[in-house]
Amino acid sequence: MSYNFKFDVLLRYLPEIAHGVLLTLQFSIVTMVFGLAIGLVVAIAAISPLTPIRLAARAYVEAIRNTPLLVQLFIVFFGLPSIGIRLDANTAALIALSINMGAYGAEILRAGFEAVRPSQIEAGRSLGLTAGQTFRHVVLFQAVKSIYPALASQFVLIMLTTSVVSSIGATELFHQAAFIDSRTYRSFETYTLITVSYLVLTLGFRAFFAAIYWAVFVRRPRR
Protein backbone atom coordinates (compact mmCIF):
# COMPACT_ATOMS: atom_id res chain seq x y z
CA MET A 1 0.00 0.00 0.00
CA SER A 2 1.57 3.25 -1.07
CA TYR A 3 -1.21 5.76 -0.83
CA ASN A 4 -0.38 9.08 0.75
CA PHE A 5 -3.27 10.30 2.81
CA LYS A 6 -3.54 14.02 2.43
CA PHE A 7 -6.05 15.68 4.62
CA ASP A 8 -4.20 18.99 4.71
CA VAL A 9 -5.23 19.97 1.16
CA LEU A 10 -8.80 19.96 2.46
CA LEU A 11 -8.10 22.64 5.04
CA ARG A 12 -8.58 25.31 2.40
CA TYR A 13 -12.13 24.15 2.01
CA LEU A 14 -13.15 24.57 5.64
CA PRO A 15 -15.29 27.61 4.75
CA GLU A 16 -17.15 25.46 2.20
CA ILE A 17 -17.73 22.82 4.82
CA ALA A 18 -18.93 25.38 7.35
CA HIS A 19 -21.29 26.74 4.73
CA GLY A 20 -22.50 23.20 4.03
CA VAL A 21 -23.16 22.68 7.73
CA LEU A 22 -25.31 25.81 7.82
CA LEU A 23 -27.26 24.71 4.76
CA THR A 24 -27.80 21.24 6.21
CA LEU A 25 -29.07 22.75 9.46
CA GLN A 26 -31.37 25.00 7.49
CA PHE A 27 -32.76 22.00 5.59
CA SER A 28 -33.16 20.03 8.81
CA ILE A 29 -34.99 22.78 10.69
CA VAL A 30 -37.35 23.64 7.85
CA THR A 31 -38.04 19.95 7.24
CA MET A 32 -38.76 19.46 10.92
CA VAL A 33 -41.21 22.39 11.03
CA PHE A 34 -43.06 21.52 7.82
CA GLY A 35 -42.95 17.83 8.60
CA LEU A 36 -44.50 18.34 12.03
CA ALA A 37 -47.17 20.62 10.55
CA ILE A 38 -48.09 17.92 8.03
CA GLY A 39 -47.80 15.32 10.78
CA LEU A 40 -50.23 17.24 12.98
CA VAL A 41 -52.85 17.36 10.22
CA VAL A 42 -52.36 13.66 9.48
CA ALA A 43 -52.45 12.67 13.16
CA ILE A 44 -55.75 14.52 13.59
CA ALA A 45 -57.07 13.02 10.32
CA ALA A 46 -56.13 9.56 11.60
CA ILE A 47 -58.58 9.87 14.51
CA SER A 48 -61.31 11.52 12.41
CA PRO A 49 -64.82 10.06 12.73
CA LEU A 50 -65.04 10.03 8.92
CA THR A 51 -63.76 6.73 7.54
CA PRO A 52 -62.47 8.06 4.17
CA ILE A 53 -60.34 10.67 5.96
CA ARG A 54 -58.99 8.06 8.35
CA LEU A 55 -58.18 5.75 5.47
CA ALA A 56 -56.46 8.54 3.53
CA ALA A 57 -54.26 9.34 6.55
CA ARG A 58 -53.44 5.65 6.99
CA ALA A 59 -52.60 5.27 3.28
CA TYR A 60 -50.31 8.31 3.34
CA VAL A 61 -48.38 7.06 6.34
CA GLU A 62 -48.00 3.54 4.95
CA ALA A 63 -47.06 4.72 1.44
CA ILE A 64 -44.34 7.02 2.75
CA ARG A 65 -42.94 4.70 5.38
CA ASN A 66 -42.70 1.75 3.04
CA THR A 67 -40.87 3.41 0.15
CA PRO A 68 -37.33 4.86 0.09
CA LEU A 69 -36.85 8.59 0.43
CA LEU A 70 -34.57 8.54 -2.60
CA VAL A 71 -37.39 7.30 -4.83
CA GLN A 72 -39.81 9.84 -3.32
CA LEU A 73 -37.24 12.49 -4.10
CA PHE A 74 -36.90 11.31 -7.71
CA ILE A 75 -40.68 11.32 -8.12
CA VAL A 76 -40.88 14.94 -6.95
CA PHE A 77 -37.82 16.21 -8.82
CA PHE A 78 -37.80 14.15 -12.03
CA GLY A 79 -41.39 12.93 -12.16
CA LEU A 80 -43.48 16.01 -11.43
CA PRO A 81 -42.12 18.12 -14.32
CA SER A 82 -43.84 15.73 -16.75
CA ILE A 83 -47.19 16.84 -15.34
CA GLY A 84 -46.11 20.46 -15.52
CA ILE A 85 -44.74 21.01 -12.01
CA ARG A 86 -41.16 22.13 -12.37
CA LEU A 87 -39.18 22.69 -9.18
CA ASP A 88 -35.58 23.62 -8.53
CA ALA A 89 -33.48 21.09 -6.65
CA ASN A 90 -33.68 22.76 -3.24
CA THR A 91 -37.45 23.21 -3.37
CA ALA A 92 -37.97 19.64 -4.57
CA ALA A 93 -35.70 18.42 -1.78
CA LEU A 94 -37.61 20.37 0.86
CA ILE A 95 -40.96 19.12 -0.40
CA ALA A 96 -39.84 15.49 -0.51
CA LEU A 97 -38.19 15.71 2.91
CA SER A 98 -41.24 17.39 4.48
CA ILE A 99 -43.69 14.89 3.01
CA ASN A 100 -41.43 12.12 4.23
CA MET A 101 -41.10 13.62 7.71
CA GLY A 102 -44.87 14.18 7.84
CA ALA A 103 -45.49 10.44 7.99
CA TYR A 104 -43.05 9.94 10.86
CA GLY A 105 -44.17 13.13 12.59
CA ALA A 106 -47.78 11.89 12.55
CA GLU A 107 -46.77 8.76 14.43
CA ILE A 108 -44.74 10.71 16.99
CA LEU A 109 -47.57 13.20 17.62
CA ARG A 110 -50.17 10.42 17.86
CA ALA A 111 -48.04 8.85 20.58
CA GLY A 112 -47.94 12.25 22.30
CA PHE A 113 -51.73 12.60 22.31
CA GLU A 114 -52.11 9.11 23.69
CA ALA A 115 -49.54 9.73 26.41
CA VAL A 116 -51.85 12.11 28.27
CA ARG A 117 -54.52 10.20 30.13
CA PRO A 118 -58.09 11.57 30.04
CA SER A 119 -58.11 11.54 33.83
CA GLN A 120 -55.45 14.27 33.74
CA ILE A 121 -57.82 16.53 31.81
CA GLU A 122 -60.66 15.72 34.21
CA ALA A 123 -58.36 16.50 37.14
CA GLY A 124 -57.43 19.83 35.61
CA ARG A 125 -61.03 20.76 34.97
CA SER A 126 -62.16 19.72 38.44
CA LEU A 127 -59.51 22.01 39.91
CA GLY A 128 -61.33 24.87 38.24
CA LEU A 129 -58.99 25.40 35.31
CA THR A 130 -60.58 26.47 32.06
CA ALA A 131 -60.26 24.22 29.02
CA GLY A 132 -57.49 26.48 27.68
CA GLN A 133 -55.60 26.47 30.98
CA THR A 134 -55.95 22.71 31.25
CA PHE A 135 -54.51 22.33 27.78
CA ARG A 136 -51.64 24.72 28.45
CA HIS A 137 -50.62 23.67 31.94
CA VAL A 138 -51.65 20.02 32.08
CA VAL A 139 -51.89 18.47 28.62
CA LEU A 140 -49.28 20.33 26.62
CA PHE A 141 -46.49 19.94 29.12
CA GLN A 142 -46.95 16.21 29.57
CA ALA A 143 -47.41 15.64 25.84
CA VAL A 144 -44.29 17.58 24.96
CA LYS A 145 -42.33 15.84 27.68
CA SER A 146 -43.33 12.42 26.41
CA ILE A 147 -42.54 13.09 22.75
CA TYR A 148 -39.45 15.24 23.30
CA PRO A 149 -36.95 12.35 23.13
CA ALA A 150 -38.55 11.06 19.93
CA LEU A 151 -38.50 14.54 18.40
CA ALA A 152 -34.87 15.06 19.36
CA SER A 153 -33.74 11.81 17.80
CA GLN A 154 -35.92 12.47 14.77
CA PHE A 155 -34.13 15.77 14.26
CA VAL A 156 -30.73 14.06 14.26
CA LEU A 157 -32.12 11.43 11.90
CA ILE A 158 -33.35 14.12 9.52
CA MET A 159 -29.97 15.81 9.64
CA LEU A 160 -28.31 12.58 8.52
CA THR A 161 -31.05 11.87 5.98
CA THR A 162 -30.74 15.24 4.26
CA SER A 163 -27.44 13.98 2.81
CA VAL A 164 -29.58 12.03 0.33
CA VAL A 165 -30.87 15.20 -1.35
CA SER A 166 -27.38 15.95 -2.64
CA SER A 167 -28.19 13.31 -5.27
CA ILE A 168 -30.49 15.71 -7.11
CA GLY A 169 -28.06 18.58 -6.65
CA ALA A 170 -29.65 20.27 -3.67
CA THR A 171 -27.02 22.30 -1.88
CA GLU A 172 -26.17 21.02 1.59
CA LEU A 173 -23.20 19.50 3.40
CA PHE A 174 -22.91 16.33 1.35
CA HIS A 175 -23.16 18.34 -1.83
CA GLN A 176 -20.07 20.25 -0.71
CA ALA A 177 -18.22 16.93 -0.62
CA ALA A 178 -18.80 16.44 -4.35
CA PHE A 179 -17.57 19.98 -4.92
CA ILE A 180 -14.40 19.56 -2.86
CA ASP A 181 -13.81 16.14 -4.41
CA SER A 182 -13.99 17.62 -7.90
CA ARG A 183 -11.41 20.25 -6.94
CA THR A 184 -8.93 18.08 -5.04
CA TYR A 185 -9.41 14.55 -6.45
CA ARG A 186 -9.03 13.41 -2.86
CA SER A 187 -12.26 11.37 -2.75
CA PHE A 188 -11.50 9.23 0.26
CA GLU A 189 -10.23 12.08 2.43
CA THR A 190 -13.08 14.34 1.37
CA TYR A 191 -15.86 11.89 2.10
CA THR A 192 -14.24 10.84 5.36
CA LEU A 193 -14.00 14.45 6.48
CA ILE A 194 -17.61 15.18 5.51
CA THR A 195 -18.85 12.00 7.19
CA VAL A 196 -16.98 12.90 10.35
CA SER A 197 -18.51 16.39 10.19
CA TYR A 198 -21.92 14.74 10.40
CA LEU A 199 -20.74 12.77 13.42
CA VAL A 200 -19.67 15.97 15.14
CA LEU A 201 -23.06 17.51 14.36
CA THR A 202 -24.88 14.44 15.65
CA LEU A 203 -22.97 14.28 18.91
CA GLY A 204 -23.26 18.05 19.37
CA PHE A 205 -27.00 18.08 18.88
CA ARG A 206 -27.55 15.04 21.07
CA ALA A 207 -25.73 16.82 23.89
CA PHE A 208 -27.63 20.03 23.19
CA PHE A 209 -31.03 18.30 23.26
CA ALA A 210 -30.10 16.39 26.40
CA ALA A 211 -29.14 19.67 28.08
CA ILE A 212 -32.48 21.25 27.09
CA TYR A 213 -34.35 18.21 28.38
CA TRP A 214 -32.54 18.47 31.67
CA ALA A 215 -33.12 22.23 31.95
CA VAL A 216 -36.81 22.10 31.05
CA PHE A 217 -38.09 18.79 32.36
CA VAL A 218 -35.71 17.66 35.07
CA ARG A 219 -34.40 20.72 36.89
CA ARG A 220 -37.80 22.33 36.77
CA PRO A 221 -38.90 25.33 38.80
CA ARG A 222 -41.96 24.30 40.78
CA ARG A 223 -45.07 25.90 39.45
Next chain:
Amino acid sequence: MIREFGSVDVIYLIASARWTVLLALTAMVGGGLLGVIVAVLRVAPFKPFNWLAIGYINLIQGTPLLGQLFVFFFGLPLIGLSVDAWTAAALSLSIYASAFFGEIWRGSLQSVSQRQWEAGAALGLTYSQRLGHVVLPQAIRISIAPTVGFLVQLVKNTSLTALIGFVELTRASQIISGATFAPLPVYLTAAAIYFVICFSLSQLARMLERRLHVAR
Protein backbone atom coordinates in the same frame (compact mmCIF):
# COMPACT_ATOMS: atom_id res chain seq x y z
CA MET B 1 -33.63 6.26 -29.58
CA ILE B 2 -36.40 7.03 -27.17
CA ARG B 3 -38.97 4.32 -26.68
CA GLU B 4 -42.25 4.08 -24.85
CA PHE B 5 -42.36 2.94 -21.22
CA GLY B 6 -44.03 -0.45 -21.52
CA SER B 7 -44.57 -3.79 -19.87
CA VAL B 8 -41.04 -4.89 -20.82
CA ASP B 9 -39.67 -2.11 -18.63
CA VAL B 10 -41.93 -3.05 -15.75
CA ILE B 11 -40.66 -6.61 -15.99
CA TYR B 12 -37.08 -5.32 -16.11
CA LEU B 13 -37.71 -3.25 -12.97
CA ILE B 14 -39.25 -6.19 -11.14
CA ALA B 15 -36.30 -8.34 -12.19
CA SER B 16 -33.81 -5.74 -10.98
CA ALA B 17 -35.51 -5.77 -7.60
CA ARG B 18 -33.84 -9.14 -7.04
CA TRP B 19 -30.61 -7.22 -6.49
CA THR B 20 -32.35 -5.06 -3.92
CA VAL B 21 -33.58 -8.18 -2.14
CA LEU B 22 -30.25 -9.95 -2.47
CA LEU B 23 -28.37 -6.96 -1.11
CA ALA B 24 -30.79 -6.65 1.82
CA LEU B 25 -30.42 -10.37 2.55
CA THR B 26 -26.63 -10.14 2.40
CA ALA B 27 -26.63 -7.18 4.74
CA MET B 28 -29.05 -9.04 7.00
CA VAL B 29 -26.73 -12.06 7.28
CA GLY B 30 -23.50 -10.03 7.45
CA GLY B 31 -25.02 -7.46 9.77
CA GLY B 32 -26.58 -10.21 11.84
CA LEU B 33 -23.25 -11.94 12.45
CA LEU B 34 -21.50 -8.67 13.28
CA GLY B 35 -24.53 -7.55 15.27
CA VAL B 36 -24.25 -10.53 17.60
CA ILE B 37 -20.67 -9.54 18.34
CA VAL B 38 -21.72 -5.92 18.93
CA ALA B 39 -24.53 -6.98 21.26
CA VAL B 40 -22.25 -9.33 23.22
CA LEU B 41 -19.53 -6.67 23.58
CA ARG B 42 -22.19 -4.19 24.62
CA VAL B 43 -23.42 -6.33 27.55
CA ALA B 44 -20.17 -8.09 28.43
CA PRO B 45 -19.17 -7.53 32.08
CA PHE B 46 -15.99 -5.74 31.00
CA LYS B 47 -16.17 -1.96 30.65
CA PRO B 48 -13.65 -1.42 27.79
CA PHE B 49 -15.72 -3.84 25.64
CA ASN B 50 -18.85 -1.83 26.43
CA TRP B 51 -17.13 1.42 25.46
CA LEU B 52 -15.87 -0.11 22.24
CA ALA B 53 -19.37 -1.25 21.31
CA ILE B 54 -20.93 2.08 22.28
CA GLY B 55 -18.31 3.96 20.24
CA TYR B 56 -18.96 1.73 17.25
CA ILE B 57 -22.73 2.14 17.50
CA ASN B 58 -22.42 5.93 17.85
CA LEU B 59 -20.06 6.12 14.91
CA ILE B 60 -22.40 4.19 12.62
CA GLN B 61 -25.69 5.65 13.86
CA GLY B 62 -24.22 9.15 14.01
CA THR B 63 -23.11 9.38 10.40
CA PRO B 64 -25.19 9.20 7.22
CA LEU B 65 -25.25 5.83 5.48
CA LEU B 66 -24.50 7.68 2.25
CA GLY B 67 -21.24 8.91 3.78
CA GLN B 68 -20.34 5.38 4.91
CA LEU B 69 -21.02 4.08 1.41
CA PHE B 70 -18.72 6.66 -0.17
CA VAL B 71 -15.98 6.15 2.39
CA PHE B 72 -15.98 2.40 1.71
CA PHE B 73 -16.32 2.85 -2.02
CA PHE B 74 -13.31 5.15 -2.20
CA GLY B 75 -11.45 3.83 0.82
CA LEU B 76 -11.24 0.08 0.20
CA PRO B 77 -9.18 0.43 -3.00
CA LEU B 78 -6.64 2.44 -0.99
CA ILE B 79 -5.88 -0.53 1.24
CA GLY B 80 -5.33 -2.65 -1.83
CA LEU B 81 -8.75 -4.20 -2.18
CA SER B 82 -10.21 -3.77 -5.61
CA VAL B 83 -13.86 -3.27 -4.92
CA ASP B 84 -16.80 -3.12 -7.22
CA ALA B 85 -19.97 -1.33 -6.23
CA TRP B 86 -21.51 -4.60 -4.99
CA THR B 87 -18.73 -5.27 -2.47
CA ALA B 88 -18.72 -1.71 -1.16
CA ALA B 89 -22.53 -1.78 -0.92
CA ALA B 90 -22.71 -5.17 0.78
CA LEU B 91 -19.95 -4.31 3.23
CA SER B 92 -21.20 -0.89 4.28
CA LEU B 93 -24.81 -2.03 4.56
CA SER B 94 -23.70 -4.99 6.70
CA ILE B 95 -21.77 -2.69 9.01
CA TYR B 96 -24.70 -0.26 9.09
CA ALA B 97 -27.10 -3.09 9.94
CA SER B 98 -24.78 -4.52 12.61
CA ALA B 99 -24.96 -1.33 14.68
CA PHE B 100 -28.77 -1.42 14.67
CA PHE B 101 -29.05 -5.18 15.20
CA GLY B 102 -26.55 -4.87 18.04
CA GLU B 103 -28.74 -2.29 19.78
CA ILE B 104 -31.99 -4.16 19.12
CA TRP B 105 -30.60 -7.40 20.46
CA ARG B 106 -28.95 -5.78 23.45
CA GLY B 107 -32.33 -4.28 24.30
CA SER B 108 -34.01 -7.66 23.92
CA LEU B 109 -31.45 -9.34 26.15
CA GLN B 110 -31.76 -6.69 28.83
CA SER B 111 -35.54 -6.66 28.72
CA VAL B 112 -35.58 -10.20 30.07
CA SER B 113 -36.14 -9.66 33.77
CA GLN B 114 -33.18 -10.07 36.10
CA ARG B 115 -35.36 -12.42 38.14
CA GLN B 116 -35.24 -14.94 35.34
CA TRP B 117 -31.51 -15.18 35.85
CA GLU B 118 -31.99 -15.50 39.59
CA ALA B 119 -34.68 -18.14 39.16
CA GLY B 120 -32.35 -20.12 36.92
CA ALA B 121 -29.57 -19.85 39.49
CA ALA B 122 -31.94 -20.93 42.25
CA LEU B 123 -32.72 -24.06 40.26
CA GLY B 124 -29.01 -24.84 40.15
CA LEU B 125 -28.47 -24.09 36.46
CA THR B 126 -25.02 -23.05 35.31
CA TYR B 127 -24.47 -19.69 33.60
CA SER B 128 -24.56 -21.18 30.11
CA GLN B 129 -27.65 -23.22 30.94
CA ARG B 130 -29.39 -20.12 32.26
CA LEU B 131 -28.42 -18.20 29.14
CA GLY B 132 -29.30 -20.97 26.70
CA HIS B 133 -32.45 -22.38 28.27
CA VAL B 134 -33.95 -19.47 30.17
CA VAL B 135 -32.87 -16.06 28.90
CA LEU B 136 -32.09 -16.49 25.21
CA PRO B 137 -35.37 -18.17 24.23
CA GLN B 138 -37.26 -15.24 25.75
CA ALA B 139 -34.90 -12.59 24.36
CA ILE B 140 -35.11 -14.05 20.86
CA ARG B 141 -38.92 -14.01 20.99
CA ILE B 142 -38.85 -10.35 22.03
CA SER B 143 -36.34 -9.42 19.36
CA ILE B 144 -38.08 -10.96 16.34
CA ALA B 145 -40.62 -8.19 15.69
CA PRO B 146 -38.18 -5.23 15.91
CA THR B 147 -35.64 -7.17 13.86
CA VAL B 148 -38.15 -7.67 11.05
CA GLY B 149 -39.13 -4.02 11.44
CA PHE B 150 -35.55 -2.97 10.88
CA LEU B 151 -35.43 -5.05 7.70
CA VAL B 152 -37.87 -2.52 6.23
CA GLN B 153 -35.28 0.20 6.84
CA LEU B 154 -32.62 -2.01 5.35
CA VAL B 155 -34.56 -2.66 2.14
CA LYS B 156 -35.31 1.06 1.78
CA ASN B 157 -31.68 1.97 2.41
CA THR B 158 -30.39 -0.35 -0.31
CA SER B 159 -31.69 2.36 -2.66
CA LEU B 160 -28.75 4.58 -1.64
CA THR B 161 -26.32 2.15 -3.23
CA ALA B 162 -27.65 3.38 -6.58
CA LEU B 163 -25.61 6.52 -5.90
CA ILE B 164 -22.32 4.59 -5.96
CA GLY B 165 -23.46 2.90 -9.16
CA PHE B 166 -24.77 -0.44 -7.94
CA VAL B 167 -27.57 -1.49 -10.28
CA GLU B 168 -30.49 -2.41 -8.07
CA LEU B 169 -34.09 -1.26 -8.32
CA THR B 170 -33.44 2.48 -7.96
CA ARG B 171 -30.45 2.55 -10.32
CA ALA B 172 -32.40 0.44 -12.81
CA SER B 173 -35.23 2.99 -12.64
CA GLN B 174 -32.77 5.77 -13.40
CA ILE B 175 -31.55 3.83 -16.44
CA ILE B 176 -35.08 3.11 -17.70
CA SER B 177 -36.08 6.68 -17.02
CA GLY B 178 -33.18 7.85 -19.15
CA ALA B 179 -34.14 5.52 -21.97
CA THR B 180 -37.86 6.23 -22.03
CA PHE B 181 -38.02 9.82 -20.80
CA ALA B 182 -40.97 8.81 -18.68
CA PRO B 183 -39.65 9.45 -15.16
CA LEU B 184 -43.02 9.66 -13.43
CA PRO B 185 -44.36 6.21 -14.38
CA VAL B 186 -40.91 4.68 -13.94
CA TYR B 187 -40.32 5.98 -10.43
CA LEU B 188 -43.91 5.30 -9.40
CA THR B 189 -43.45 1.70 -10.55
CA ALA B 190 -40.23 1.47 -8.56
CA ALA B 191 -42.00 2.92 -5.52
CA ALA B 192 -44.78 0.36 -5.94
CA ILE B 193 -42.27 -2.51 -6.02
CA TYR B 194 -40.54 -1.20 -2.89
CA PHE B 195 -43.93 -0.82 -1.27
CA VAL B 196 -44.86 -4.45 -1.94
CA ILE B 197 -41.62 -5.66 -0.35
CA CYS B 198 -41.61 -3.26 2.60
CA PHE B 199 -45.32 -3.33 3.38
CA SER B 200 -45.23 -7.15 3.53
CA LEU B 201 -42.34 -6.93 5.98
CA SER B 202 -44.09 -4.22 8.05
CA GLN B 203 -47.24 -6.31 8.26
CA LEU B 204 -45.21 -9.35 9.19
CA ALA B 205 -43.50 -7.37 11.96
CA ARG B 206 -46.88 -6.15 13.21
CA MET B 207 -48.33 -9.65 13.16
CA LEU B 208 -45.34 -11.07 15.04
CA GLU B 209 -45.62 -8.31 17.61
CA ARG B 210 -49.30 -9.05 18.20
CA ARG B 211 -48.67 -12.77 18.47
CA LEU B 212 -45.91 -12.11 20.98
CA HIS B 213 -48.23 -10.09 23.18
CA VAL B 214 -50.78 -12.90 23.23
CA ALA B 215 -48.11 -15.39 24.22
CA ARG B 216 -47.10 -13.29 27.19
